[in-house]
Amino acid sequence: MLGHNNAALVPGAGVIEFENVAYSYGGGELLSDVSLSLQPGSFHFLTGPSGAGKTTFLKLCYGALLPTAGHVRLFDRDVTRIGRDGVALARRRIGVVHQDCQFLDHLTVAENVALPLGVAGEENAAMEADLSELLTWVGLTNRAHARPPELSGGERQRAALARAVIMSPDVILADEPTGNVDWDMSQRLLRLLLELNRMGKTVMIATHDLSLIRAAKAHVQARVLRIASRKLQLAGADL
Amino acid sequence: MRRLLPDIRAVFVREAGADRVVPPAGFTVQLTLFTSAAMAFLAVFALALSLAAGRLADRWGDELARSVTIRISAPEEEMERQTSAALAVLETTPGIAEFRALSDDEQRALLEPWFGAELPLAQLPVPRLIEVTETGDGFDAAGLRLRLQAEVPGAVLDDHARWRRPLLAAAGGMRLFGWTALILIAAATAAMVTLAANAALAANAQVIAVLRLVGATDAYIAAAFVRRYTLRALAGAAAGTLLGVVLVTLIPDTGDAGGVLTGLGFQGWDWVWPVFVPPLAALVALLATRAAANRVLEDLA
Numbered sequence: 001m002l003g004h005n006n007a008a009l010v011p012g013a014g015v016i017e018f019e020n021v022a023y024s025y026g027g028g029e030l031l032s033d034v035s036l037s038l039q040p041g042s043f044h045f046l047t048g049p050s051g052a053g054k055t056t057f058l059k060l061c062y063g064a065l066l067p068t069a070g071h072v073r074l075f076d077r078d079v080t081r082i083g084r085d086g087v088a089l090a091r092r093r094i095g096v097v098h099q100d101c102q103f104l105d106h107l108t109v110a111e112n113v114a115l116p117l118g119v120a121g122e123e124n125a126a127m128e129a130d131l132s133e134l135l136t137w138v139g140l141t142n143r144a145h146a147r148p149p150e151l152s153g154g155e156r157q158r159a160a161l162a163r164a165v166i167m168s169p170d171v172i173l174a175d176e177p178t179g180n181v182d183w184d185m186s187q188r189l190l191r192l193l194l195e196l197n198r199m200g201k202t203v204m205i206a207t208h209d210l211s212l213i214r215a216a217k218a219h220v221q222a223r224v225l226r227i228a229s230r231k232l233q234l235a236g237a238d239l
Numbered sequence: 240m241r242r243l244l245p246d247i248r249a250v251f252v253r254e255a256g257a258d259r260v261v262p263p264a265g266f267t268v269q270l271t272l273f274t275s276a277a278m279a280f281l282a283v284f285a286l287a288l289s290l291a292a293g294r295l296a297d298r299w300g301d302e303l304a305r306s307v308t309i310r311i312s313a314p315e316e317e318m319e320r321q322t323s324a325a326l327a328v329l330e331t332t333p334g335i336a337e338f339r340a341l342s343d344d345e346q347r348a349l350l351e352p353w354f355g356a357e358l359p360l361a362q363l364p365v366p367r368l369i370e371v372t373e374t375g376d377g378f379d380a381a382g383l384r385l386r387l388q389a390e391v392p393g394a395v396l397d398d399h400a401r402w403r404r405p406l407l408a409a410a411g412g413m414r415l416f417g418w419t420a421l422i423l424i425a426a427a428t429a430a431m432v433t434l435a436a437n438a439a440l441a442a443n444a445q446v447i448a449v450l451r452l453v454g455a456t457d458a459y460i461a462a463a464f465v466r467r468y469t470l471r472a473l474a475g476a477a478a479g480t481l482l483g484v485v486l487v488t489l490i491p492d493t494g495d496a497g498g499v500l501t502g503l504g505f506q507g508w509d510w511v512w513p514v515f516v517p518p519l520a521a522l523v524a525l526l527a528t529r530a531a532a533n534r535v536l537e538d539l540a
Contacts (some may be wrong), residue, residue, distance in 0.1 A: 064451070084540055085456045092454035102449045106262045115260070116453040163453065 014038045015170050015202050021070035023056055030056050033231040036072070038204065040170065043197045043220045044205040045213045047235060048227035057227060058173050061204070062094045063087035076168070089147050093118055095164030099176035101156045103148035110135065110144040115164045120167060131166065138162045138192065154185035161192055169226040171202040178212055186212055194219050260450060261443065261463045268471050271388030274431040275475030275524065280517050282424045283483025286512050287503045289417025294506070296406045296410030296459050299403065306399060309369040313393035322367050329371060338371040391518040425523050430529040436468050440535040446538055450517040461532035466527055472524030
């Protein structure tokens with residue numbers, strides 16, 4: 001469901017829901033009157049010019065920012081009413097991949113990937129096996145004991161993706177995941193995200209790489225959203 | 240206290256994940272270690288001073304409180320008669336446990352430190368001293384003075400009050416000084432650990448951002464920092480306490496001749512007190528780090 005210009009939103013229908021959301025910062029409004037419902041298992045691209053508010057929108061999606069007006073619901077719970085701990089718990093069901101990845105540089109790749117397990121108190125032998133499998137899936141088995149600064153851009157993105165999915169989250173949010181990698185690596189990352197979507201995960205990728213969107217649409221029914229002039233819109237069919 | 244228990248548990252129960260998320264061996268951690276050691280070292284001395292002052296006050300109080308002296312100054316031919324009269328008065332005074340006139344040898348021994356061993360006591364108008372020990376209930380000093388005034392004109396009753404009061408006040412002051420120093424040491428430790436923890440938290444804003452990104456609660460993040468700083472404070476304080484106790488033990492004890500400084504060591508149950516210094520330093524560090532963590536996490540939210 002996508003709402004625009006006060007379009008109605010079906011409450012409780014999506015994993016992440018925006019209802020007439022606005023976000024202002026420093027006296028200026030970055031997003032205005034955004035309504036949206038991300039359905040389970042759906043695939044979305046988020047586009048728009050640089051500085052349009054894509055990262056802000058994603059941060060609202062995982063509770064890193066709170067709306068200045070309207071309501072954001074994560075798994076049917078209003079982020080403004082569940083406190084920071086409630087947001088933290090909701091975030092364990094949302095895997096986030098940043099463009100700059102954000103690792104703890106004093107930990108190894110394997111420890112960084114396993115970090116969400118430790119945070120959730122779920123480190124155990126079975127999870128260790130999952131970690132090994134996950135590192136194999138993203139092709140980082142031989143880099144498991146390297147430190148993040150030793151990784152290439154593509155390796156960092158894959159490690160970030162592995163960390164984002166290790167808790168088997170319901171939603172994957174990726175902010176310019178292919179921004180720092182070459183074409184081959186971007187296709188490899190896209191295949192990983194498509195595979196996750198086939199496993200039933202809701203995926204949203206913020207990107208301005210139209211070729212990535214075209215490549216994805218050959219494999220999945222993806223909805224393309226565009227942020228322009230503070231509004232969220234459905235992008236044109238030419239994509 | 241109940242709210243503290245989870246934090247205390249988190250400090251001592253090693254959780255593999257939480258223990259590793261804070262980058263190791265930061266400068267601020269070393270600062271906490273050193274500060275705690277120095278403060279614990281000073282705390283041991285303040286404790287020793289306070290306990291020694293307490294012992295001294297008790298001793299002075301006990302020794303002087305029940306001891307009274309009657310000094311008789313009279314011409315030589317009158318001395319024996321007035322001494323006998325004073326003894327007779329004491330015989331019939333309620334509240335007196337013991338009394339006796341000091342012998343010439345005892346009086347010579349008292350004066351020897353000032354006048355030497357060859358003091359010609361018989362040729363000097365030295366007053367006769369009567370040592371009086373009161374019972375637990377004590378006696379009526381004003382009544383005894385009046386009776387002595389009437390029957391022994393050369394007698395002066397000295398109940399040592401004018402000596403005892405300033406001595407007790409001085410000992411009490413030293414004890415207060417010691418405890419005040421301990422409180423200030425605890426406050427300074429808390430301030431330094433807070434500064435160190437604040438600096439560490441600010442320097443690790445990126446770490447906190449990553450932890451939040453993967454779903455860490457504030458309690459989890461705070462516990463990681465609290466554990467790190469509390470354990471360093473505990474280790475530093477243990478080392479400082481040990482060093483302080485060793486040095487206090489090495490201070491020579493001159494026994495009764497010594498004052499408060501040479502009697503600075505721990506005695507008997509006093510030895511239990513230094514054992515509390517490291518856990519108290521750790522508790523101060525825990526509270527300071529937790530407060531700093533909560534504040535910084537609030538600011539970074």
